Amino acid sequence: MQTSRDDFIIAIRSAFLKKGTQQTFSLLVLISFSLILLILTSFNFKIINYAKMTIREGVYKSSLIVSAPEKFFKKMYFITSEHFSFYDEYQKDRLELEILRSKNLLNEFVIQENNRLKSIIDDYLIISDEIIAKILIDKQSPFAKSVIANKGSKHNIKLGMVALDGEYLVGKVIEVNYLTSRILLLSDFNSKIPVSIEPNGIQSIMSGTGKDYAIIEYVKEEYIIKDNSTVYTSGSGGLFKSGTPIGKIKNLDLKGEKQITFFSDFTQLNFVKILSYEEAKLKVQKKAKIKAAEVLKVEEKKIKVEEVLKVEEKKIKVEEVIKLTVDRPKIKNERNR
Amino acid sequence: MNEIGKQSLFKRTLLNAPIILLFISVLNDFDFNYLDLNYFSFNFTHILIFYCGLRKNINLGYGLIFLAGIINDTIVNLPMGLSSLSYLLICLSSAYLKTITLRPSLLNDLIYFLITILVVNSFSYILLTLIFSIPLEYTNLLINVFYTFLLYSLFVHLFRFYEKIILGQLDV
Numbered sequence: 001m002q003t004s005r006d007d008f009i010i011a012i013r014s015a016f017l018k019k020g021t022q023q024t025f026s027l028l029v030l031i032s033f034s035l036i037l038l039i040l041t042s043f044n045f046k047i048i049n050y051a052k053m054t055i056r057e058g059v060y061k062s063s064l065i066v067s068a069p070e071k072f073f074k075k076m077y078f079i080t081s082e083h084f085s086f087y088d089e090y091q092k093d094r095l096e097l098e099i100l101r102s103k104n105l106l107n108e109f110v111i112q113e114n115n116r117l118k119s120i121i122d123d124y125l126i127i128s129d130e131i132i133a134k135i136l137i138d139k140q141s142p143f144a145k146s147v148i149a150n151k152g153s154k155h156n157i158k159l160g161m162v163a164l165d166g167e168y169l170v171g172k173v174i175e176v177n178y179l180t181s182r183i184l185l186l187s188d189f190n191s192k193i194p195v196s197i198e199p200n201g202i203q204s205i206m207s208g209t210g211k212d213y214a215i216i217e218y219v220k221e222e223y224i225i226k227d228n229s230t231v232y233t234s235g236s237g238g239l240f241k242s243g244t245p246i247g248k249i250k251n252l253d254l255k256g257e258k259q260i261t262f263f264s265d266f267t268q269l270n271f272v273k274i275l276s277y278e279e280a281k282l283k284v285q286k287k288a289k290i291k292a293a294e295v296l297k298v299e300e301k302k303i304k305v306e307e308v309l310k311v312e313e314k315k316i317k318v319e320e321v322i323k324l325t326v327d328r329p330k331i332k333n334e335r336n337r
Numbered sequence: 338m339n340e341i342g343k344q345s346l347f348k349r350t351l352l353n354a355p356i357i358l359l360f361i362s363v364l365n366d367f368d369f370n371y372l373d374l375n376y377f378s379f380n381f382t383h384i385l386i387f388y389c390g391l392r393k394n395i396n397l398g399y400g401l402i403f404l405a406g407i408i409n410d411t412i413v414n415l416p417m418g419l420s421s422l423s424y425l426l427i428c429l430s431s432a433y434l435k436t437i438t439l440r441p442s443l444l445n446d447l448i449y450f451l452i453t454i455l456v457v458n459s460f461s462y463i464l465l466t467l468i469f470s471i472p473l474e475y476t477n478l479l480i481n482v483f484y485t486f487l488l489y490s491l492f493v494h495l496f497r498f499y500e501k502i503i504l505g506q507l508d509v
Contacts (some may be wrong), residue, residue, distance in 0.1 A: 011436040027432065030403045031425045042468055052417060059364070059411045066364040124472070144413050157401030173416070182414060189472050210474055 024141050060148050060180045064136045077269065131155055131274045133163075138182065138269060145188035145210065146171075147269060152179045157274060162240055164273040165264040169233060169244045173274065175196055181274075186214055186246065196234035197225055197248060203234055206246065206260060212267075215260035216249070216269050225249055241277045271272075355395050357367075359385055359402070359431050360410075363409040378477070379484035380454070384492045386424050387450050390431025391441070394500070398438045402428060403468070416469050443490060451486045460480055 040048045082089075100165035133149035150156050153176050163171040163183045171191065182192055191208035197216070204219045216225065229249045235242025247262040350357070362381045386402060389395045406421025413420070430453040439443065458478050465471045 007437070027399055027425055027429050030399050031422065034403065034406070034418040034422040034425060038416060038422065038464070041417045048417060055407065055411050059408050063364045063412055066361055070365055144415075146414060189489065210477060240371070242429050333382070 007182050039257075056175075056177050057179055060177075063148075068138060078198055106239045120313065129156075129275070131157065133157075133181070133272055133274050135269045135272065138267070145185040145208065145266070146174070147183050147185065147189075147272075149173075149181050149183055149272060150179070151274065152177045152181050154178055157181045159275065160239060161274050161276045162165070162244075164244070164275070166271060167245060167271075168264040169240065170264055170266065170269065172239070183272065183274075186262060187212060187266060192217075193240065193246075194234045194236040195231050196231060196242070196273055197249065198230050200224070200229075203236070206231065213250075213262070214247070216260065219258070225258055239277070350356070350395060354402055354499065354503070355385065355389050356397055359397060359405050363405045364412065376480050378481045379416055379488050380481055381492070382424065382433070383427055383454055383457075383485055384450075384489050385428045386455065387431050387489075387494060388496055390428050391434075391435050391446060392500075399425065399428060415465070416471075419461060419464060423461050426460070427458050443493060445494075447489055450489055451482075454482050454485055 036047070131151055132157075133151040134336070135147050136150050137148040149157075149163070157173060157176050159173055159176055163170040165174060169186065171183045171185040171188070173181050174184040186193065186206070186208055187210070188208040189210040191206075191214070193206045195204055195216075197200070197204060202219060202223045202225060204311045205217045206214050207217045210216050216231075217223065227249060231246045231249065233240040233242060233244040233246065245263055249262040250259050250261045359382065361394070362385065382405070386397065389397045393509075402424045403421045406424045407417065409415070409420040410417050430449070434449050458481070462473055462475060462478055465473055
């Protein structure tokens with residue numbers, strides 16, 4: 001395999017420029033085209049963005065069809081594994097149910113109290129209309145943890161909306177197409193979310209790792225985080241509602257890393273709820289404004305009615321006075337007679 | 338007449354199986370993530386492109402490889418053109434190897450494949466982190482390269498089996 005310099009150049013030239021029997025383009029042309037495409041993408045050109053949007057719609061739908069057999073096998077795998085662990089899970093669930101039943105009574109009181117207090121401080125109590133979306137593709141490669149949902153701008157999905165699996169936080173919308181949207185999962189490397197760790201209420205940032213867990217970042221060493229502590233969204237920044245459950249702290253001793261295992265299993269997502277809390281906040285503000293405007297209108301009307309009444313009263317009084325002044329001489333005359 | 342048509346369609350499908358496989362692999366992304374296997378991932382597309390680049394009787398077509406790259410970028414949410422560039426660089430490498438090799442051997446191909454995917458993945462990593470500011474864990478990338486390298490010989494045997502059975506000839 002020893003080649004001289006000339007041979008190397010000849011081989012490279014041949015590899016670059018040789019088209020082969022059924023090739024329409026040479027490698028050199030296509031590599032140059034890819035590079036141009038990359039440069040245009042890095043400058044965020046509008047044409048590239050439109051092209052991307054168009055390609056996405058088609059590719060996501062085709063991917064859904066192509067991945068149907070794999071999805072079927074995946075489903076079968078989960079069903080089979082669930083069957084094997086059925087008895088153990090049943091025993092565990094029975095124990096848990098007993099504990100939960102006793103806790104439920106206490107919880108009801110706490111929830112009511114919480115609602116009452118939240119209504120006092122005007123926190124997010126009203127949520128925007130929930131959009132239920134089906135997961136089309138869940139490409140959770142080691143490099144990107146995101147899923148594609150079957151709702152897009154046509155269904156009022158907007159960038160930054162929150163995705164929930166039941167009551168558990170799953171991620172947020174980072175890309176919106178006409179009929180589809182991409183949800184960045186909490187486990188993604190780029191996911192950073194302000195969280196609150198209970199029972200101590202420690203504020204921190206949760207960061208995705210690209211694996212099936214996340215880690216706690218930026219916490220002072222003096223704060224003690226216990227194993228099995230629950231992680232909720234803190235609500236700082238306004239994107240997420242405070243108190244949405246995320247997961248539990250596990251494996252505290254591994255490299256001192258505070259790992260979070262999620263409540264929701266991202267590999268088994270079928271449907272997600274997409275909603276926006278910012279919108280909820282705006283809605284509350286809008287409602288308050290409308291109410292205030294209505295109250296103002298009613299008051300204005302009252303004032304006007306009162307003014308009209310006053311004017312009419314005055315008129316009646318004036319008329320009476322006039323009557324009296326007109327009628328006095330008559331009465332005097334009559335008396336004189 | 339209809340049966341002949343069906344036969345030719347079936348034959349055509351079998352002959353174009355590598356192209357179909359290429360598009361299925363980019364659209365579906367075989368990852369086995371649901372098996373909960375930590376630290377396991379491989380890139381089937383890289384294996385397929387490199388192997389087909391070395392063969393004379395399997396022709397994927399550079400244009401189709403470019404298109405497959407664009408589809409992969411859309412699915413994995415990478416900057417447009419990055420996967421195409423990676424795939425075409427693998428094509429370039431395999432075309433060069435095909436030109437300079439007189440007596441092909443699996444070991445040579447394997448070593449050359451390892452160097453190729455290391456270079457291509459490093460190139461993608463540099464582009465992603467430096468130009469597009471997308472953070473990536475290099476360990477994950479290395480694990481991916483390692484398993485792709487390990488599984489190459491297994492897939493080569495499968496592809497050769499396909500060539501023997503379907504194409505009826507082995508061009509070694």
